[in-house]
Amino acid sequence: MNRNHCLMALAIAALTLSAVTPRVHAAKKVLYFTKSSGFEHSVVARQGDRMAHSERIMAEICAGKQVELTITKDGSYLTPDRLREFDTIVFYTTGNLLEPGTDKHPAMSQEALDALFAYVKDGGGFMAIHAGTDTLRSEPASEYTKMVGGTFRTHGAQEVATVKVVDPNFPAMKGLPVEFAFQEEWYLHQQINLGKDMRVLMLLDCPNMKQDMYKELPPQPMTWCSNYGDGRVFVTGIGHREDVWEAPWFKGMLDKAFDWTFGDVDGDASPNFEKFLK
Known part of the structure; x- marks a missing residue:
């Protein structure tokens, strides 16, 4: 384990221990993987030994849920045995x-990647946030893309745009407005729904955006879920900006998404993609 990972684990352990009260059942465990083999986003970039912005927010969310959180950029930390210690694995990764790659932290092994797929298929929870879709891209689509449900294609300049919640009954969508607008870097995806298993939860209102590259398109999936084998996968293209991570609605969405990926609450993940996009 490298020095950065040790420091991060100690910081999270201290935060978690201060938040956890004694109880009978073991705490849920989350792994937040923030390696940037490609472009490094500002919300996962660390300054020295300080946690990155999104890492601090993730620690806050998990502490509030009495969840044990481990954060690492070290791909060698992800071993087959270690992956199975976690209830949900979260990727904010690139490349x-x-x-x-870019951040020079150790890479994952192919064995670990294959173990990740097996872990999710066997009932594990998985989240991909924003650049988690800009990860392990290939042509034809990688198994990672098939599991996640799509891969990053492009984005335009940041702008204020509207998202529409299309499944308000899904746990992570509960409490959100039916429509709301905010500034973000808006991803467009490709190789979407190759497994024919995507349940769209939130659409980006492309026709009413300013830039031609968006407004020429029908509304596009921006947040979705699926079952990969027996596992639960939650994906959102949102999460580029620091102020988005600070927003109570975004924190709440991730908080409630964990309840579903843990298997603690039911949520309909049956496919509905063709209802919105042909």
């Missing part, structure tokens, strides 16, 4: 994680 080919089998290579050290």
Whole structure:
């Protein structure tokens, strides 16, 4: 384990221990993986030994849920045995994680990547946030893309745009307005729904956006879920900006998404993609 990971684990352990009260059942465990083999987003960039912005918010969310959180950029930390210690694994990653790439932290092994797929298929929880879809891209689509449900294609300049919640009964969508607008870097995805298993939860209102690259399109999936084998996968293209991570609605969405990926609450993940996009 490298020095950065040790420091991060100690910081999270201290935060978690201060938040946890004694109880009979073991705490849920989350792994937040923030390696950037490609472009490094500001919300996962660390300054020295300080946690990155999104890492601090994730720690806050997990502490509030009395969830044990481990954060790492070290791909070698993800071993087959270790992956199975967690109830949900969260990726805010970029590029080919089998290579050290931009941030120079150790890469994942192919064995670990295969173990990740097996872990989810066997009933594990998985989340991909924003650049989690800009990860392990390939043509034809990688198994990672099939599991996640799509891969990053492009984005335009940041702008204020509207998202529409299309499944208000799904746990992570509860309490959100039916429509609301905010400034963000809006991803467009490709290789979408190859497994024919996507349940769209939130659409980006592309026709009413300013830039031609968006407004020429029908509304696009921005948040969705699926079952990958027996596992539960939650994906959102949102999460580029620091102020988005600070927003109570975004924190609440991730908080409630964990309840579903843990299997603590029911949520309809049956496919509905063709209801919105042909």
